[in-house]
Amino acid sequence: MTPQRIGVYRYLLENRTHPTVETVYQALKADSPSLSKTTIYNTVDTLTDAGLIRVIRVGEGEARLDGEIIDHGHFFCRVCGNVYDFDLDNCHLPQSLPGFRMEGFDVHVAGVCAACAEKD
Ligand SMILES: [Zn+2]
Ligand SMILES: [Zn+2]
Numbered sequence: 001m002t003p004q005r006i007g008v009y010r011y012l013l014e015n016r017t018h019p020t021v022e023t024v025y026q027a028l029k030a031d032s033p034s035l036s037k038t039t040i041y042n043t044v045d046t047l048t049d050a051g052l053i054r055v056i057r058v059g060e061g062e063a064r065l066d067g068e069i070i071d072h073g074h075f076f077c078r079v080c081g082n083v084y085d086f087d088l089d090n091c092h093l094p095q096s097l098p099g100f101r102m103e104g105f106d107v108h109v110a111g112v113c114a115a116c117a118e119k120d
Contacts, residue, residue, distance in 0.1 A: 004028075004035065008043045012053055012067030018074070018083035020062045040076050056083070073107035079116035 007028050012019070019027075025040045044065060047053045057063045058076050064083055075084040085119075088107060112120075 002043075002051070003045050004032075004039055005046060005100040008040060009047055009052060009067065012065055016068065016085070016098065019066055022062075024065060056106070056108070058110060067090050071105055073109060075109045075111065075113065077113035077116055078110060079112050082113060084113060 004091070008024060011024055011027060015027075017023075019039055021037070021044060025035070025037050029035050044053070044055065050054055051069065052067075054066050054069055055063050055090070056066055056074055058074075061076070061081075068085065071088055073086045073088050075086060076082075086109075088105075
């Protein structure tokens with residue numbers, strides 16, 4: 001692990017806000033001014049390939065980074081742009097494709113979060 005990789009990984013573990021690459025870059029650049037955005041993109045690829053983080057994306061939105069790799073669902077608020085985790089305890093995998101081997105499982109829900117709905 002290079003210092004950059006550790007920095008990105010630690011940031012994602014400490015900030016469970018599903019930040020964009022840009023957000024991570026701005027946060028880490030404060031401590032290491034020589035850091036480039038290309039380095040961040042490469043680091044994200046490496047960490048994703050290693051299964052340490054995952055990249056989530058919905059529709060046209062910017063990719064968001066997630067340090068939590070245990071399966072969970074994401075609720076995207078279209079008003080504030082926040083991404084909220086929810087657990088999948090009561091979610092059943094599709095039973096209608098017998099013989100298929102599942103390798104990934106994503107649940108994305110779009111809508112308005114409670115805080116934004118209250119302001120309406
Ligand atoms: Zn919201
Ligand atoms: Zn998440």
